[in-house]
Every structure is written in C-alpha cells, then in structure tokens.
Amino acid sequence: MRFRSWLAAMLVFGLGAAQAQEPIKIGAFLAVTGPAAFLGDPEQKTLELYVEKLNKAGGVLGRKLQLVSYDSAGDAERARTFAKRLIEQDKVDVIVGGSTTGETMAVVPLVEQAGVPFISLAGAVVIVEPVKKWVFKTPHTDRMACERIFLDMRGRNIQRIALISGSGGFDRSMRGECLKVAPTYRIQVVADETYGGGDTDMTAQLTKIKNAAGVQAVLNAGFGQGPAIVTKNFKQLAIPVPLYQSHGVASKEYIRLSGDAAEGVRLPAAAVVLADKLPADDKQRPVATAYKKEYEARFKQDISTFGGHAYDGLMIAVEAMKRAKSTDKAKVRDAIEATKGFIGTGGVVNMTPNDHMGLDLTHFRMLEVRKGDWTLVQ
Amino acid sequence: MSAQFLQFLLAGLTIGAIYALVALGFSIIYNASHVINFAQGEFVMIGGMATVSLTAIGWPLPFAIAAAVLVAALVGLALEKFAVEPARGASVVTLIIITIGASILLRGVASIVWDKNIHALKAFSGEAPIQIGGATIVPQSLWVMGIALVVVLLLTWFFSRTLIGKALLATSHNRLAAQLVGINVRHVLLASFGLSAALGAVAGILIAPITFTSWDVGVMLGLKGFAAAILGGLGSGPGAIVGGLVLGLIEAMGAGYVSSAYKDVIAFVLILVVLVFLPSGLLGSRSTDRV
Numbered sequence: 001m002r003f004r005s006w007l008a009a010m011l012v013f014g015l016g017a018a019q020a021q022e023p024i025k026i027g028a029f030l031a032v033t034g035p036a037a038f039l040g041d042p043e044q045k046t047l048e049l050y051v052e053k054l055n056k057a058g059g060v061l062g063r064k065l066q067l068v069s070y071d072s073a074g075d076a077e078r079a080r081t082f083a084k085r086l087i088e089q090d091k092v093d094v095i096v097g098g099s100t101t102g103e104t105m106a107v108v109p110l111v112e113q114a115g116v117p118f119i120s121l122a123g124a125v126v127i128v129e130p131v132k133k134w135v136f137k138t139p140h141t142d143r144m145a146c147e148r149i150f151l152d153m154r155g156r157n158i159q160r161i162a163l164i165s166g167s168g169g170f171d172r173s174m175r176g177e178c179l180k181v182a183p184t185y186r187i188q189v190v191a192d193e194t195y196g197g198g199d200t201d202m203t204a205q206l207t208k209i210k211n212a213a214g215v216q217a218v219l220n221a222g223f224g225q226g227p228a229i230v231t232k233n234f235k236q237l238a239i240p241v242p243l244y245q246s247h248g249v250a251s252k253e254y255i256r257l258s259g260d261a262a263e264g265v266r267l268p269a270a271a272v273v274l275a276d277k278l279p280a281d282d283k284q285r286p287v288a289t290a291y292k293k294e295y296e297a298r299f300k301q302d303i304s305t306f307g308g309h310a311y312d313g314l315m316i317a318v319e320a321m322k323r324a325k326s327t328d329k330a331k332v333r334d335a336i337e338a339t340k341g342f343i344g345t346g347g348v349v350n351m352t353p354n355d356h357m358g359l360d361l362t363h364f365r366m367l368e369v370r371k372g373d374w375t376l377v378q
Numbered sequence: 379m380s381a382q383f384l385q386f387l388l389a390g391l392t393i394g395a396i397y398a399l400v401a402l403g404f405s406i407i408y409n410a411s412h413v414i415n416f417a418q419g420e421f422v423m424i425g426g427m428a429t430v431s432l433t434a435i436g437w438p439l440p441f442a443i444a445a446a447v448l449v450a451a452l453v454g455l456a457l458e459k460f461a462v463e464p465a466r467g468a469s470v471v472t473l474i475i476i477t478i479g480a481s482i483l484l485r486g487v488a489s490i491v492w493d494k495n496i497h498a499l500k501a502f503s504g505e506a507p508i509q510i511g512g513a514t515i516v517p518q519s520l521w522v523m524g525i526a527l528v529v530v531l532l533l534t535w536f537f538s539r540t541l542i543g544k545a546l547l548a549t550s551h552n553r554l555a556a557q558l559v560g561i562n563v564r565h566v567l568l569a570s571f572g573l574s575a576a577l578g579a580v581a582g583i584l585i586a587p588i589t590f591t592s593w594d595v596g597v598m599l600g601l602k603g604f605a606a607a608i609l610g611g612l613g614s615g616p617g618a619i620v621g622g623l624v625l626g627l628i629e630a631m632g633a634g635y636v637s638s639a640y641k642d643v644i645a646f647v648l649i650l651v652v653l654v655f656l657p658s659g660l661l662g663s664r665s666t667d668r669v
Contacts, residue, residue, distance in 0.1 A: 035594070037494040167639070194639045198598030200589035203389040204633035204641075207382055225496045225590050232588075236507045236516050237385075257498045257590055260505065 023066035024059075024327055026051060026314065027092030029082040029107070030121075031074035031099035035197070035224065038253065039099040042307030043121055044069060045299055047096065050314050053294075060318050061325065068092055072103055079103035080110065087114045093327045096313040098122050099306075102169045108135055117320075117333045119313040121306070123248070124173040128356040136336055136356045138312040138346055139305070140270065140364050142174035142221070143181060145247045148268035148364045149219060150178075150185035152377065156242070158216040162191035162209040164202070164230060166222035174221035174246055190215055195226060202226075203233045210239050217241050223248030228257035235261035242266065247364075251304035255372055262369045266377065269367050272308040272345035273374055284363065287343055308345030316342055316349065381512025386634040387627070388510070392519040392588070394626020395526035399581035400603025401610060401618035402533065403574035408613050409550030410570035413473040417457060417481040418578055419600020420488075424450045425579025426591030427488060430497040439502065447579045453484070454575025458568050466564075481596070489593040499586035522584045529580060530619060537615070542569055550613065609649050611662020620660055625649075 028047055031040030051067045059065055068090045070082035079098065086092045087110060094117045098104035101124035108127075111118040111134045118135050120127050125141040140148075153161065161182075165175040175192075182189055191212040193205035209218060218241060220230045227249045234243050243265050245254070250269035255262050271284040275292040278285040291311055295303050319342060320335035321327055339358060342349040347363030366377040400418060407415040428446035433439055461476050502521050507514040536543040542565075548556040549566045557563050581599070582591060589595075602625065610621025625645060632644035652660065 033489065033494060038496075041494060195633075196642055200585065200599075201389050201393050201630070204386050204630050205638045207385045208634060208638075211382060225592070228496070228498075229589060232505075232516075235505075236514050238507065238514060253495060257496060259498065 021063070023064040024061070024321070025066050025068055025090060025092040026317070027083075027086035027090060027095040027116075028067060028069040028097035029072045029079050029086065029095075029103065030069060030097050031103065032071040034073035034075065036074035036100050038224065038251065038304070039121075039306045040071070040074070042295075042301075042304050043097075043099055043310035044071075045301075046295065046307040046310040047314055049295065049298055050311060054318065060321055061327070063327075065318075069097075072099070074100055074103065076102040076106035080106045083107040083110050087111070087116055092116070093329065094317045094321075094332060095119070096121070096310065096317055100169065101127065101173060104135075104137075108132060111135065115329055115333075117317065117329060117336055119317055119336070121309040121313055123170060125177060126173065131354055131356055134333060136316070136351070138309045138316070138344065138349075138357070140247060140268070140346060140359055141177075141357065142170070142246070143177040144359070144361060144364055145174060145268050146178040146181050147185070148361055148366060149244050149246075149266075150182065150187050151361070152266060152268075152366050153187060153217055153244070154185055156217075158242070159186065160188045160190050160214045161217045161219055162193070162212060162215045163189050164193045164195070164205055164209065164218060164220050166199075166224075166226045167194055167196050168222065168224075170248055171222045171226075174248075178219065178221065195230075197226070199226065200229065201233065202230050203237060206230070206233050206237050206239065210237055215241060217244060219244045219246075221246045221248075225257065228254055231258040231265060232261045247305065250367070251306070252302040253304075255369055255374075262372070265369045267367055268364050269374075270305040270308055270346040271363060271365050272303060272305055273367070274365065274376055275303070277374070277376065283343055283348060284345070288345055291345055305345070312342075312344035312346050312349070315344060382634070384511055385513040386630045388513055388515050388519065390627035390630030391623065392515075392522050392626070393585075393629065394606075394623035395523050396581050396585045396599065396622070397602050397606040397625050398619045398622025399526055399529065399577055399584075400599055401607035401622045402530075402615065403577040403581075404604055404607040405613050405615060405618045406546070406570050406574045406577070408607075410546060410567050411462075411473070412470050413462070413477065414604070414612075415571070415574065416474065416477045416600065416604075417484060418574060418603060419596030419598075420481045420484040421450045421454060421575040421578025421596070422582035422585075422599050422603075423488060423591065423593065423596035424453055424484070424575075425582030426499065426586040426595060427492050427497070427582075427593065428579075429583045429586065430499050430591060431492060433499065439500070443583055446583060447576050450579030450582075451572045451576040454571040454573075454578075455568060457575075458571035462567070462571070463564065481600070485593055485596070492593060494593055496590050496592040497586075498590050499583070501587040516588065518584075518587045522588070525580065525584055529577065533615065542566075546570060605646070605649055609652060609659055611659025614659065614661045617659055617661035624660070 032044045051065045072079040096119045098120040101122040104120040104122040120137040123139050125143045127137045165171040191209045245267040272288045275288045324331040324335040339351040347359045349358040351358035367374045403418045428449045429442045432442035501518045503517045545561045606621035606625045610617030628645045632641040
C-alpha cells in the first residue's frame with residue numbers, strides 16, 4: 001500500500017515535470033512543393049532556422065519550441081486537412097502558415113471554431129477584412145500594393161494605365177483591388193487583359209495593350225513565371241511606357257529570369273530585400289540585415305520577402321507568448337492583437353482589434369530594377 | 379491592323395511549333411504500341427532542365443543540348459525497358475496508367491535531382507528583338523520554327539528511307555503482319571520511346587529561353603501537345619504538325635481578338651467541334667469497324 005502511494009506520487013511528480021518540459025508547439029502548413037513552392041520553400045526554411053535559433057538561446061518561457069510543419073503543396077483542400085491535424089492531433093499552441101490566400105481562407109473556419117491563434121503568410125486583403133477573431137497576417141495586402149503603385153504613378157503624372165493579370169487567386173484578387181482603388185487615385189484603367197496559369201506567351205495580350213489608346217503605364221499583377229514572361233514580351237514588343245510589377249515577384253529570381261528586360265521595372269516590396277542597401281538610419285535596417293545574413297549563410301540562397309513574412313509571423317507569436325507569460329490560446333491571441341511597434345522585415349507592426357495586420361504604406365518601399373539589382377526609389 | 383495580325387501569327391506559330399514537336403512524340407509511340415504516353419511532357423522537362431544545369435556548370439551550349447537530348451532518350455528507353463516492356467501482356471489501358479505513374483515519378487525525381495525553382499536558359503543567339511513588318515519577334519522564335527522544320531524533314535527521311543523507320547511504320551499499320559515478315563516489334567517499341575523522348579527534349583530545349591523551364595513544366599506542355607495530337611489525328615505525323623500549329627494559332631488569335639481570359643476555352647471548344655465532325659482528327663486515318 002505504502003509502495004503504491006509512493007509510486008503514484010512519483011508518477012504525478014514525473015508527469016508534472018514532463019509537462020513543464022513539454023515543448024511549445026508551433027504548427028505550420030506551407031506550400032513547400034507545387035506551383036507556390038517559391039513561397040513555401042523559403043518560409044519553411046526560415047521557420048526551421050529561427051525555431052532552432054530560439055531554442056539555442058534557451059527557448060521561450062523556459063520551454064523549447066517545436067516546429068510541426070506539413071507540406072500543403074499549395075492545395076487548399078490539403079491545407080485544411082493538415083490544419084485539422086495540427087489542431088486536433090498535434091495540439092499546437094499557435095499556427096504560423098498558409099503560403100497562399102486560398103490555403104489560408106480554407107483554414108479560417110477551422111481555427112475560428114477551435115480557437116487557435118493563426119498568423120497567415122498570404123497576401124490578399126480578405127484574410128483580415130472583415131476582421132476574424134483568431135486570424136492575423138504579416139504581409140502587406142494586395143490593396144496596399146495597388147495603392148503604393150498608384151501613389152508612385154501619380155508622382156510620375158501617369159493617369160491612364162493598362163492592367164494585365166494572371167488567372168490565379170492572388171492575381172485575380174489584386175486585379176479586383178486595383179480596379180476598386182484606382183478612382184481614389186484618379187487612375188483610369190483603359191485596358192484589362194488576363195493570361196492563364198501555365199501560359200507561355202503573352203505577346204497577344206500585350207499587343208492589344210500596346211494598341212490601346214493613351215496607355216501611360218502597364219501594371220502586371222501576378223507571381224511566378226507569368227510576370228517574368230510578361231516582362232520579356234514587354235521588352236520584345238518595345239512598349240514605350242513604364243512597367244510595374246506586384247510585390248509577388250519581390251525575389252531575385254524574378255530579375256534572373258527576366259534578364260535585361262527587367263531593367264527599369266518598378267514594384268512595391270518590403271524593406272527586407274534591400275537589407276544593407278537601406279539608409280543607415282532606417283528602423284528596419286538591423287532586422288533586415290540580420291535576417292539576410294543568417295538566412296544566406298545557412299541556405300546559400302538569396303532571401304525573398306516571403307521568408308521574411310514567416311520570420312515576422314514567428315516572432316510576433318513568440319513575443320506575444322512572452323508578453324502573455326503563457327501559451328494559453330486566448331491570452332496569446334489577445335497579446336498578438338496588442339502587438340505595438342514590432343519591427344519586422346515587412347514594416348513596423350501596430351495591431352488593433354480592427355486591424356489584424358498592423359502595417360501601413362510608410363514601410364512599403366517602391367523598388368526599381370537597375371543593373372540587375374533592386375534600388376530604392378526615393 | 380495587319381501588324382497586329384502578324385504579331386499574333388508569329389506568336390501562334392512559335393508556340394504551335396513546340397506543340398507540334400510534342401504531338402509528334404505522342405503519335406510515334408501511339409503508332410508503335412497504341413499507348414498514349416502521358417510521360418511525354420516529362421521528356422520536354424528533362425530536355426530543358428538538363429540543358430540548364432549543364433550550361434550552369436560551364437558546358438558549351440551545343441554540347442549541353444546534345445547531352446540533354448541523349449539523357450532524355452535514355453530515360454525514354456529506360457521507361458520502355460523497365461516499366462512498359464515487363465507489362466507487355468497487359469491491356470493498353472494498363473500501359474497508359476503505367477505512363478501516368480512514370481510521369482509523376484519523373485517529376486518527383488526532377489524536383490529532387492534539380493530543384494523546384496524556375497530556370498531560364500540563355501537564348502541561342504541574343505535577345506535583341508527583330509522587326510518584321512511592324513511586328514517584333516525574338517531570335518529564339520526563329521530557332522524554334524527553323525529547328526522544328528529541320529526535325530520534321532529529318533523524320534520524313536527517317537520514316538521513308540531507313541530500315542528502322544520503315545519497320546516503325548509497318549508496325550503501326552499492322553503489328554501482326556510486321557511480326558510475320560520478321561520485324562522485331564519489341565525493338566520497334568523501344569526505338570519509338572527513345573525517339574519520342576528525344577523529340578520531346580528538343581522541344582523543351584528550344585522553348586526554355588522563351589518560357590523558362592522548371593520541374594513541372596511538362597504538365598501543361600504535355601497536355602497541349604496531347605490536344606494537338608488529337609486535333610490533328612492521333613498517329614498521323616502530318617496531323618500532329620498541323621494540329622500543333624492550328625492549336626498555337628487558335629490560342630494566339632483567341633487571346634488577341636476575342637478575350638485573353640477565354641483563350642484556352644476557345645481552343646478546347648474548337649477541338650471538341652472538330653472532333654464531333656471529324657472523330658479521327660483533321661488528318662487522322664478514317665477507321666472503319668469491320669463486321
């Protein structure tokens with residue numbers, strides 16, 4: 001009898017100790033393979049790198065972090081399945097993931113119902129508008145990209161533009177947002193062309209744009225190989241107006257693929273791609289240069305803004321846990337919502353109950369490709 | 379107006395030439411075995427990716443191209459030897475499913491051997507656009523059309539003048555009769571896979587500087603090539619070429635004159651219409667069932 005109670009005490013004690021040692025689980029579902037692999041791959045690598053780094057520095061709240069990550073291949077249906085597994089089986093404390101808007105939106109009902117803080121890495125404005133209690137996001141929205149581009153166009157006295165976009169979710173969403181905010185900036189969209197996801201030639205669409213009357217600039221909403229082909233075809237047809245791209249192509253790969261044709265192309269992007277080319281007094285410079293150094297040293301690969309989104313997401317979650325002094329989901333959620341003055345790769349994040357992204361246009365940079373590299377447009 | 383038309387025409391012919399090469403690959407294997415090889419698009423991918431990686435390690439372009447075509451041909455031969463031949467007693471449907479499996483496997487292997495990034499191959503002779511009557515064309519387009527033409531001429535010679543070419547033709551007409559006159563049908567099948575793979579690789583290399591290449595580029599090009607082969611008449615060489623060019627032109631004209639959003643719809647609806655009236659394609663042999 002005495003032995004038994006002693007055993008029971010040991011068990012209880014042992015369990016208690018194990019609980020204290022139990023790692024904090026960070027769940028992720030990312031498009032590591034598939035057509036959106038260029039988003040998911042750097043995101044996955046960034047999460048691995050920084051979970052490792054945080055653990056080396058002693059973890060969070062005295063506990064180690066554990067990354068539970070699944071490859072959704074950019075498929076919304078798979079993303080939903082994996083999110084379910086993260087919530088029900090793996091019992092993660094927070095989810096940082098969702099490389100594309102489609103995946104993210106498929107998962108939103110699940111996290112809302114289960115009450116798990118979820119920081120999305122996807123772009124579209126629908127993720128945080130209307131505000132969803134448990135859903136946050138780190139990248140600038142497509143609407144902000146349109147606004148930033150239109151602002152730059154107004155600075156160059158451009159009023160009549162042509163739009164060319166892909167047929168993917170991101171492309172369509174950004175096209176819609178651009179059409180919506182264009183009148184606010186007194187921009188008139190005089191041509192509106194689209195291309196398919198696997199298309200290999202856009203000269204037909206661009207010829208139509210070239211022949212449309214009074215086009216002063218062309219805006220291409222899209223990511224992946226489409227914009228690079230548009231850029232090359234644009235040069236081939238010698239269309240004599242500026243070309244703008246979206247933040248979806250803000251990686252060196254775009255410049256590499258487009259080659260000389262990318263010269264002079266402008267696009268909005270987070271500061272991180274500039275890193276050490278940022279002015280010395282820039283608030284984001286330390287974060288951006290540190291991220292670039294660590295990522296490139298580890299993976300021998302150029303950074304992109306996409307990996308930066310994952311960095312921001314992970315750090316916002318970790319900071320929130322520290323401030324909440326707990327991994328209680330409701331408390332962490334409240335702490336994420338109360339994020340103020342967080343300097344990330346994307347900008348300075350100030351969340352409110354009405355704004356689950358917390359970014360504004362001030363830290364969204366306008367870049368121009370010059371001599372095969374990004375330069376900051378003043 | 380005419381300059382615009384010329385621009386659409388050139389764009390359509392360029393991509394159409396690629397579809398034609400892929401379609402030819404489908405037709406050759408179909409002729410030899412009645413199998414539709416759904417791994418055809420993967421040969422396109424292997425050609426492009428192998429050339430990109432070989433030029434990246436410093437090989438001169440002509441050597442890289444030759445090696446890439448050879449690699450693709452070897453993969454084609456291996457596919458026949460190790461996947462199709464062991465199942466030669468199986469039904470055609472089984473063989474088709476095997477090729478689908480092979481295509482998924484090849485994509486997976488490619489994404490590991492190379493990577494999942496999109497790659498650009500340097501254009502064969504610069505990127506300075508050439509003006510033709512108000513339209514512009516990149517030099518690579520001329521390469522695409524020129525080499526496609528050369529390949530078609532070579533194939534014509536191959537099928538009408540060489541023994542193995544004639545054996546291939548004979549097998550496609552009547553497998554049993556071919557066997558009876560002493561043609562080794564198994565070798566013919568092997569050769570058809572090697573040849574198709576080489577053709578696919580040539581297409582993949584030619585188009586890589588214009589549209590880039592990546593581990594999954596074969597999915598779309600394979601599908602379009604298949605559509606072109608069906609449109610022209612599966613199993614017909616001239617049909618594959620006509621089908622490819624027509625498909626490319628419909629796409630370009632559809633995007634230019636009707637709506638870019640519906641250009642694939644236009645292309646596929648037209649194919650359906652053609653097949654309703656000409657079930658064996660534009661130039662396919664009229665098959666009749668003997669009772």
